[in-house]
Amino acid sequence: VISSSTSTVDDTNTKFITNEELRSHNTPKSAWASVHGKVIDITEFGKRHPGGDIIFLASGKDATILLETYHPRGVPSSLIRKLQLGVMKDGELKTSFYTWDSDFYKTLKKRVVNRLEELKLSRRGSVEIWIKAIFLLIGFWGCLIKMYTTTDNFTMACMWSISMGVFAAFIGTCIQHDGNHGAFAESRWLNKSAGWTLDMIGASAYTWEFQHMLGHHPYTNVLDMDESDKQQKCVDCAVKDKDQESDPDVFSSYPAMRMHPAHEPSWFHRYQHIYAPLLFSFMTLSKVMQQDIEVAINKRLSHIDANCRYGSFIHLFRFWTMKVLSTIYMMVLPCWYHGPAKGFALFFLGHITCGQVLATMFIVNHVIEGVSYGKKGENVVGNSVDRPTVVNGSTPMEATQKVALSKDANLPKTHYNDWAAVQCQTSVNWSSGSWFWNHFSGGLSHQIEHHLFPSICHTNYCYIQDVVQNTCIEYGVPYRNESSLFIAYYKMLRHLKHLGSSKKID
Numbered sequence: 001v002i003s004s005s006t007s008t009v010d011d012t013n014t015k016f017i018t019n020e021e022l023r024s025h026n027t028p029k030s031a032w033a034s035v036h037g038k039v040i041d042i043t044e045f046g047k048r049h050p051g052g053d054i055i056f057l058a059s060g061k062d063a064t065i066l067l068e069t070y071h072p073r074g075v076p077s078s079l080i081r082k083l084q085l086g087v088m089k090d091g092e093l094k095t096s097f098y099t100w101d102s103d104f105y106k107t108l109k110k111r112v113v114n115r116l117e118e119l120k121l122s123r124r125g126s127v128e129i130w131i132k133a134i135f136l137l138i139g140f141w142g143c144l145i146k147m148y149t150t151t152d153n154f155t156m157a158c159m160w161s162i163s164m165g166v167f168a169a170f171i172g173t174c175i176q177h178d179g180n181h182g183a184f185a186e187s188r189w190l191n192k193s194a195g196w197t198l199d200m201i202g203a204s205a206y207t208w209e210f211q212h213m214l215g216h217h218p219y220t221n222v223l224d225m226d227e228s229d230k231q232q233k234c235v236d237c238a239v240k241d242k243d244q245e246s247d248p249d250v251f252s253s254y255p256a257m258r259m260h261p262a263h264e265p266s267w268f269h270r271y272q273h274i275y276a277p278l279l280f281s282f283m284t285l286s287k288v289m290q291q292d293i294e295v296a297i298n299k300r301l302s303h304i305d306a307n308c309r310y311g312s313f314i315h316l317f318r319f320w321t322m323k324v325l326s327t328i329y330m331m332v333l334p335c336w337y338h339g340p341a342k343g344f345a346l347f348f349l350g351h352i353t354c355g356q357v358l359a360t361m362f363i364v365n366h367v368i369e370g371v372s373y374g375k376k377g378e379n380v381v382g383n384s385v386d387r388p389t390v391v392n393g394s395t396p397m398e399a400t401q402k403v404a405l406s407k408d409a410n411l412p413k414t415h416y417n418d419w420a421a422v423q424c425q426t427s428v429n430w431s432s433g434s435w436f437w438n439h440f441s442g443g444l445s446h447q448i449e450h451h452l453f454p455s456i457c458h459t460n461y462c463y464i465q466d467v468v469q470n471t472c473i474e475y476g477v478p479y480r481n482e483s484s485l486f487i488a489y490y491k492m493l494r495h496l497k498h499l500g501s502s503k504k505i506d
Contacts, residue, residue, distance in 0.1 A: 015039075015086030019093060023240050026060025027311040032085065033058035034093065035067050036100070040083035051455070052188035054180075057214055059308040061244055062093055065218040065419060068100070070182065070455040072109045072123070094243050097222055097376045097386075098419040103412045104475045105420035105452075111471060112453060112464050124191075125184045125457035132439065133175045133184075133194065140167040140201070144329065147346055148337045157338065161346040165353030168201040168284075172358055173442030174458070180205055180213065183457045199322035201354075202330055203284065204292040206309040206319060210301040211291075215248040217454060221366055221388070221426035222247050223260050225377035227303060232264065242303035245376060249366070252302065253279075257496070259367050261391045261505045262375050269500035273493045280359030281352040288351070292323070364488040365428055365447035369495045370480060372396065372425040374417075375505075387416035388425045391498060393505055396478050397425055404476030414475045421477045423451040429481040430488040432469070437485070438462045448472075448479060 017032075017039045025032035031043045042055055049055040051070065058066050067075060116123060143164035150157040178184040179194025198205040224246035230237065231251070250260045257276060258269040291301075296319050299306045309315045330350070335343025372388035372395070387395050397416055404411055414421050427447045431437035437445045443458025444450070449468050450461065472479035482488040 016089040017086045017092075018089050020240065022088070022092075023060045023305065026305055026307045028053070028056045028059070028308065029312075031056055031059035031308070033061065033063040034088050035062075035064050035080065037088050037093075038080060039085045039088060040080060041085050042083060045083055050188075051182045052191055054182045054191075056308050057209055060305060061214075062096075064096075064100070065098075066213075068105070068419070069217075069452070072113050072453055072455070074109075094245070095376075097219070097245050097374055098417055098422065099415045100419060102414040102418040102421070104414040104418055104471070104477060107475075108420065108452065108468065108471045111467050112456075115464050115467050116456075116460065119463055121460055121463060122186065123456050123460070124182070124186050125178055125459060128459045129174070129178065129184060129457055136167055136171050136174060137197070140164060140171055143167055147350075148333055151337055154338070154342055157342075157346060158349055161334075161350040162353045165350040166357055168350070168354045169357035170442065171197050171201055172203075172354075173361065173444060174439075176205060176208075177442055178457055180209055181454045183455050196322075199318070200326065202288045202326040202351075204296070204319055204322070206306075206315060207287070207292045207295045207301065209309065210295065210304045210306055211248050211252075213454075214244075214304050215246070215301070217451060219245045219247045219374075220423060220451060221250055221260070221372065222374035222376060222422075223251055223262050224303070225262060225375050227251075227377075228263065229377075239300050239303060239305045243376070244303060246303055248302055248304070250373075258499050259496075260373055261499060261502060262373070264504050265500065265502070270497075272500045273497035276493065276496055277356070280363070281356045283355035283359050285348075285351045285355065292319075296320075360489060361441050361444045361485070364430065364482075364485065364492045365444060366426060367492055367495060367499075368428050368482075368488060369491045369498075370396065371428055371495075372422075372478075374422060374426070388422055389505070391495075391502055391505070397421065397476070400473075400478050401476035404474065408474075411475065414477060420452055421475075424448055424472055424477045424479055427451050427480075428488065429465075429479075430485050431483065432481040433462055433465050435462050441485075445485070 022032055022034055022039060028046065029043070031046060032039055032041055042058065046053060046055045143160050147157050147160035147164055150160060175184070175194050176198035179191050179197065182191050184191050184194035195205045198208055222245055224243045227242060227246060228251060253259055254263050255266060256279060257272050258265055295301045295306050296310050296316065299310045310319070331343070331347045334346045337343070338346060370390060372390050374388045389395050395416060401414070429446055429448050431445045434445065438458065438461055443461045446461035446465055449465055450458065452468065469479050482491065
């Protein structure tokens with residue numbers, strides 16, 4: 001299995017590669033990636049990659065986190081050597097917020113893999129998720145058709161639109177989410193089809209991959225302070241000059257909402273816990289009508305290079321074709337059957353329902369009382385350089401480490417900025433261990449498990465939850481769970497209120 005550190009190399013025989021050169025190979029036609037400082041060419045291998053073309057998301061960037069998190073069984077060192085072109089030149093990659101030197105994640109991966117093998121469960125999805133997918137797809141299209149044809153009772157047509165929005169939200173959490181993570185099935189074709197259902201409900205799976213898989217997942221609640229300062233001064237720079245370690249989910253909502261304690265508070269943030277639910281409703285409308293199109297045209301999502309998808313004519317063709325088709329059956333046809341005013345109202349109602357359901361289940365996992373945040377950049381000083389902190393500046397993992405060490409003085413040290421430990425510090429579960437709520441939420445109730453193992457199907461999370469929790473306790477890593485979604489939502493709103501009135505943490 002590939003080592004978590006760069007091997008010693010012979011300077012006379014090794015090619016040293018610059019960041020500019022790495023970034024220039026950022027499309028499926030020429031795809032390079034950096035893994036623990038080693039540069040590999042994945043252009044040809046990507047065509048036969050067992051997980052499908054998801055590997056091309058690594059094109060032109062440091063893909064260490066992607067390799068570590070999507071392969072719980074590890075990747076053979078022999079394969080890395082076969083694909084290796086050289087190593088990154090010293091100082092070319094920006095210093096990472098994370099370390100990979102701890103035993104915590106290595107041990108956890110082994111235990112989770114063993115649990116799945118003991119229960120004879122496939123890492124990826126099977127009949128359980130497929131049956132749910134069929135039910136949700138029938139529900140979505142059935143409600144959409146009933147919305148068209150219920151022309152004699154507009155109130156009932158609105159109810160069908162709301163129902164359609166609910167089904168669309170669950171398609172997002174229970175089908176496309178696993179599909180685009182490569183966890184819906186062993187089949188690459190089934191994974192791609194499942195991921196395509198996001199395009200079916202109006203959004204773009206490609207843009208979602210950039211926001212979610214290249215931004216949010218690897219760098220949860222981490223904010224690049226240098227870039228944040230530039231944004232507040234309306235200063236932009238080329239993608240190649242930006243730090244890829246920053247979570248777009250915490251900075252893209254600013255200044256409308258303050259979701260990171262390092263952001264400068266404004267007077268209206270004192271009321272964000274009141275207007276937040278209203279803004280959440282517009283989440284999918286904003287994505288479908290604005291973000292998707294901007295990213296496809298500009299080939300970037302803030303600091304994330306989008307050429308690995310939108311640099312391809314075939315991918316652009318799929319994007320625009322699905323935008324046109326989904327607009328026809330979700331907006332034009334309702335207007336045809338009900339008239340423009342009522343048709344647009346039905347389209348709007350379905351979207352705000354979908355946005356509210358999705359936001360309710362997503363935001364409580366990372367913006368809630370007790371969750372930690374990370375910061376990086378030249379202006380970051382003190383302990384926060386290498387550890388996540390809560391709003392008041394403390395690090396809860398200090399307390400959990402002391403408890404673990406009191407039980408085992410020989411416990412291997414887990415660094416505060418160990419990547420897996422950071423995921424546990426920046427994520428919160430709700431209703432842990434519940435089979436029903438796990439299915440209901442598409443695994444979002446087990447957010448910690450999902451962030452640690454994104455390539456494992458969500459139907460497995462309730463079976464590995466105790467393994468993850470017990471390993472966290474053993475290694476002194478925080479593992480937080482709220483008893484229900486309703487309590488988590490209340491604590492999220494209370495946290496937003498606190499964030500809205502607290503001072504900026506430098």
